[in-house]
Structure formats: structure tokens, C-alpha cells
Amino acid sequence: MAEAAAFYILAALILGFGVLVVTAKSAVHSVLFLVADFLCVAALYVTLQAEFLAVIQVMVYAGGIVVLYLFVVMLVNLKRPPDAQRDPRRLGRLGAVLAVAVMVELAAILAVGWSRPEGEAGALGPSNVAQVGRALYTDYLIPFELASILLLVAMIGAILLARREM
Amino acid sequence: MITATHYLLLSVGLFSLGVIGVLTRRNIIIILMSIELMLNAVNINLVAFSHELQNVVGQAFAVFVIVIAAAEAAVGLGIILAFYRNKETVNIDEMNLLRW
Amino acid sequence: MVETVIVPLIVILTVLFAVLTTVIFMVLLERKVQAWVQVRYGPMRVGYHGLLQTVADVLKLFLKEDITPARADRWLFTIAPLMALVPALIAFAVIPLSRDLTLFGLRFPGQVADVNVGLLYVVSVGTLGIYGIILGGWASNSKYPLLGSLRSSAQIISYEIAVTMTLVTVIVLSGTLSMTGIVHAQLDKGWWFGFMQPVAFFIYFVGGLAETNRLPFDLPEAEQELVAGFHTEYSGMRFAFFFLAEYTNMIVISAVATTLFLGGWLPPFPNVAWLGFLGVVPGWAWFMLKTFGFLYVFLWVRATFPRYRYDQLMRLGWKWLIPLSIANLVVTGLMKVLV
Structure with a gap:
């Protein structure tokens, strides 16, 4: 029960922050939502008995990679933000449709093709x-x-x- | 009961968000960040299967994915900085020259 | 119910209370030590010999007007101090302050959570504090905070590498990532790791000074050049949060140093029989004593050393401390294999 609650809350947070990363207007806000997203993913790893990976996720992603992004966003001090002027040849809406198509496709593969792989279940200790x-x-x-x-x-x-x- | 399918669905959602970001945004920095989201979706998969099969190999592979993400971020951002220095833009629509 | 909820809650509140009280006394101690070194009295008016000076300061900050610059990014400007403070506070979750105590028939653990990746947790949480600094400087939309925050984050990232390398040597020696496990490893070896790893301890100390932006590495807030660094535009409560975060970070560095290099809650030379009477003093008192001793060295260094130049700072970090820490790690690994 607690496991399910933790999963649904974390999943909602991960997807919510993911949406914010993709839609945020300001690049700095986008970077921040990315950090929040990564922290939630790290929390999800903890629920999956992968503490080492959770810590590495925080240390490398949140502490290293995203700081790099933040630096670049701040260095690239934009006088004209890229999303301000529109390129008529750009098919953004088609892109969104294609992305949704990818999602449907992946979900379909998941629904039809996924079965638990054969193989002996090893022993994954609580401290692995x-x-x-x-x-x-x-x-x-x-x-x-x-x-x-x-x-x-x-x-x-x-x-x-x-x-x-x- | 949370099964591997739940994690796979979450992963599909996150991956698709990354795809949407790559296909619709113009700021190349945000596009790179969307790629990071996709890599994280992959990692969720690996770790979920590591838990499901009680096998540590999934976690080991996730470490490799994180290494790749770090390398990609370093080189990608280096390219962006070099490009910005020359053309004063990070708009991917304006990155259409093979040389100048 | 009592075991799973109330006891951890009591431990958490105790740790939080202890940390915040320590911050209050650190601020006073800092001013007092500075004053004594310069043959002054320091604050004397509020309370006995100025004991309540910090309380008065905090009250003043509470009542001050909280200004947001007109061109600032309001949202980020507001949460940046919190993003600096929260990581500093949650780092205490894994630091063992004492051995397990039994009071009123209940067993109180000496730390909030004995995580099996405790040391890595401290490192990774420590890296998060940098966001508060960068965003505080950026959101102010003003030149001195931006320069200060860029300097500060560059400095913290550079020194973090050397510091993390020294932590790896401790992991090699103790063979565990759990903070309690590291203390027990020092008990088994009979020596504090500070004696076995003097080079690592020294690098950790210098790196700690740099990571907390203390003199001689306080470039990010060098008053003559940058007004006050990344928190120039902050006032009132939000400034108080930054201030609190800075001092909490100092205490984190000292507490981690105590745990890793000075034996945590162990008395000195725990295995020497005729020094056994030192065990009378409870473990948490030893821990506090060592932490305060380490903090005092911070203040002492501040009162005696001049500030480095920025290029000297970077050269020291990259060309001396990082190679030295890697060499130290290699030597430690070789010793471990050969001996």
C-alpha cells in the first residue's frame, strides 16, 4: 500500500516536472524543473532498492550535469529568445503529433509484447x-x-x- | 501492487515527454535537456527490471547510461558555446549551415 | 508506533535544535574570536558578555523590510535562500552524533538514519547547495551578485573534486560507506583516520574552507570587489536564510570531518587501556567538543590569513590539491593491497 502510494506520487511528480521542463518559457526555470525531476527519479530509485544509483543520480545529474546546463544558460545571455520569432518552415505541431505517435507506439509495444523475461531471480540484498x-x-x-x-x-x-x- | 508494467508506463510517458521537447522546442539547450529526460526514462526501465529480476546488472548499466549522459552534456554544451560565440544564437532553426 | 514514529521524530527535532543552536553560538563565537585576536572585546551589550547578541540580530532581521529588486525574477529570488538552506540541513540526517542511547527504556539511535550509502549521501546533498547560490545571484538581476555567484560556484565545484577524492581514501581505509561503519572502523583500527591520513585530512580542511567560502578563500564575497557577493540584493528574512545556510554548511563540514578523521563520538585512543577513563564522558560530548574544535580553527584561520587572489585560488585547487589528493588515493590503495 505504502509502496503503491509512493510510486503514484513520485510518478505524478516525475511526469509533472517533465511537462514543466518541456513547456517552461524561461530556460532557467526549465533547468530548475529538470533538477526537481531528477531528484524525484532518485527518490524512485530508493524505492527500488537502488540506493547507490539514487545517490549517483543526485551527485552526477543534479550536482554536475545540470549545474553545467545552468552555467551555459546563464552564459548564453539571450537578447532575443529563440522561441520569440517563428520560422514559417518549422512544423512544430507536426512534431508534437509525431511525439504522441511515438508514445502510442511504445505503449502498444508494451501492451502486446511485454512478458516477464525468463531467468532465475537472483538475490538483490537490501544493501547492494x-x-x-x-x-x-x-x-x-x-x-x-x-x-x-x-x-x-x-x-x-x-x-x-x-x-x-x- | 506495483509491477514492472507500471514502471514501464511511467518510462514511456517520460520518454515521450522528451521526444515532444526535442521535436517542438527551438532552444537547443532545452532540446539537450529533453534528451536527458529520455535517458532518465531508460534508466528507470533498467532499475525497475533490476528490481523485478533481483539482478544487479540493470543498475550497472544505468551507471553506464549516466556516464554517457555526462559525456553528452559536456560535449554538447561545448558545441553550443562555440556556436553561440560565432552566431549569437541558440535557436536550432538557425543552425542550418554546414560551414561559414 | 512509538518506535517507528515518535522516537525518530524526537531524534530529528533534537538534531535540528542542536544545529540551529550551534549556528547561533557560532555567529557570536566568530565575532568574539575575531575581537580577541584583534585585542577587542566584541559584542558586550546584549546579555552577559553579549551572549544574546545573535538573538537580537535575528529579531532585527525578522522585522526588517524584505526587499525584492524590481527587475528580479521574483519566484527564483524567493526560493533561492531555501534551496541553499535545505540541503545544508538535511545533510545532518546521516551524521552519527552519538552511539545509540537508551533512555526511559527506549532505544534512541545516535543518528537520524543509518543509510548504507551515508558518505555518498553527504557528498551528493552537498552538491545541491550550489543551486541556491547560483540562482540567488542570477535572480537578483544585478552585476555584483551574478559575478559573486559565478565565482562561488566555480570555486565550490573545483574544490569539491579534491574533497571527494579524500573521502574516497577514507572509504578505501574503512571499507564501508556508512557513516556509523566508518566510526566503527576507526574503533577497530585503534587510530583516528586523521592520524592515518594526514594528507587527506589537510586537503579536506583546505577544501572545506574553500567550499564554505571562508577566508582565505572568501573571494565570492570579497567586500572590496563585490560588495557582498551573491546575496548583495537580499535583506531581511531571506538574507537570514542565506546566512543560516552558510553557517550550517560550516557545521556540516566540521561534523563530517569529525566523523571521518577525528573518530566521531569515540574518545581519543579508544583502545588504549589506561585512557579508558575518557569513556566516562558521553559520546555526544566528544562529538561536540571535536566539532567545536574544528570550527574554532575555521575562525582562527579567518583571523590570521590574508585573502588569496582568484587565480591563486584556482591554481591551488587544480594544480596542487587535486593531483595531491589523487596521489594520496593511489598510495593508500597500494598500501591497502601490499600491507
């Missing part, structure tokens, strides 16, 4: 940080190292791109 760590550093060691190289490359690339004189 060590298990996540073990998975990352043994079975998924090579993807993990690749991901760290990707981060390094992205970091160098971002510094190069953002530098003033090329």
Missing part, C-alpha cells in the same frame, strides 16, 4: 552497493574502462570546444 561494485569491476570491467576513456575524451573535447581561441 557491493554487488553493483563487483559487477562493474569484474563482469563489466572492459565496458567500465571504455566508459572512463569516453569520459576522458569528452572532457578534452569539451575543453577544446569551449576554448576561446582555436
